[in-house]
Amino acid sequence: MNPPTVIIPIPSHDFDPTEVSVSWKILRDAGCRVEFATPDGQRGYADPLMISGQGLDPWGWIPGLKAIRLVGLLLRADRHGREAYRQLQQDSAFLAPRRYAELKPDDYDGLLLPGGHAPRMKAYLEDRRLQAFVAAFFESVDHAGQAKPIAAVCHGVVLAARSISPRTGKSVLHGRKTTALTWQLERSAWQLTRFFARFWDPGYYRTYGEAPGQPVGYCSVESEVKRALANDADFIDVPKGSADFLLKTSGIARDRLDNPRPAWVVQDGNYLSARWPGDVHTFAQAFAERLLARGGR
Template sequence: MITPKVLIPMSDYGHDPTETAVPYAAFKKAGFKVEFATENGKAPECDKKMLQGITQKLIGATKDAVNAYKEMSITPEFQRPVSWTSADFSLESYNLVFLPGGHEKGVRQLIDSPIIHKHLASYFPATKKPSSKSVAAVCHGVMVLSETEGADRKCVIHECVTTALPTRFEQVAFWGTRAFLGDYYKTYGAGSDNVEESVRKRLDNPNKQYKNSLGMSPCSRGTRFVVQDEKYNYISGRFPADAQMLARKTIALVQGSVA
């Protein structure tokens, strides 16, 4: 029986703890082997504003997500990630590449990495069905893919259906916290494109391919929202409230593809 192997690439600092720890815990519970990767093999840290203090209480992770992050952060795989800049780094052996999001500016280290782009430019086309390889992304994690160009100079998800952080959510968070957090909720600074705009402009037909939902409550039935492509083993979510459903559907996708 095949044990699926998962890689979670991360910036040194700034990813959302819910979008990282909730899927990680679900992957481990499903029996997957999970590894992390950072630029130079440094143990990553998630966004502290989401984990502690008044910002955690007002806009951050839930108590369960914080606990899940604490458990994940002391594991050997989290403390000793592989380095994506090492000469022998490759995505070839992984059945799943999972790209977490986060709006803290540190996540640009991953989104903008030419090395990660190079590896994904080879890996993502190999997820075309039938395939034993898959990719999942949530929130700003989708931008890692929309910023990755193939040999045709189109982004690797140019023909896929996808979702990402909705503009409405990003704008509400930005304007609602600007007085005390400045442009914290704008990863590339005030006035930059919203995540949804960044992703939509890279799709062949954004009006048909970009899927959206403005349901926000993580507890109400039907408001969690993920999108699964039909041509590729690719699945995406919008924001932290989608993390559990995204993980569950990703596990099913991976298990079905490696069977």
């Protein structure tokens, strides 16, 4: 049997390096074949601030000082994410992606939607061709007639939420349970950067800001995803009082393959979701296990 083939659509710029690269590495190491897609078929680039950390400190706008990093070292991708991205940039499939317009569900056994928060992510989240492909993939089945595995993390869940099923006229997430970047995590990063770090660019951690008259948080990931669901209760966050609650919700601790305790991953049938880069080792490993259990086409 052929190894399962996974497609990871990414934007041309500003994707989160950890969510893409660690997922790719875990899937590849598990024996999956991984392909990528961008709007124009040219290689994509991660958010540079998440690689270097330069520009995330209060003096980050000053050319001679921005190389000095304090907050930037805390907020950028950790060493696992940076090393995985270094390896990813040598991968032939990453360097020669497909175009969004070329994607067909029958060509793939699994779909993974990563995220990122920087401004140029909007082209990925708003692309109608990509939304149509995601909607079609949610409706597709494998050789055994079973729904194919799908995974989404962080802003990737927004892309899924915006993908409308032609069968129901509703989001493909309507009636499903999911998690995504929570308002607590998004707000914490936003407040840290706008008040204490990247104050000259206060919206950096908010991909979409509120319009006049909208309450704060209305355009957050959590709020938008909830509006696509059948019920607010279908958005699943870490329950208060659960084991490792503080570890999972601090926004500081990140998981590892040998330590899933900080992670929060939600499964609903064939669909798997997670919140942020700190969940990605557990998220990608769980996705790889589901793919390998099914096998390839």
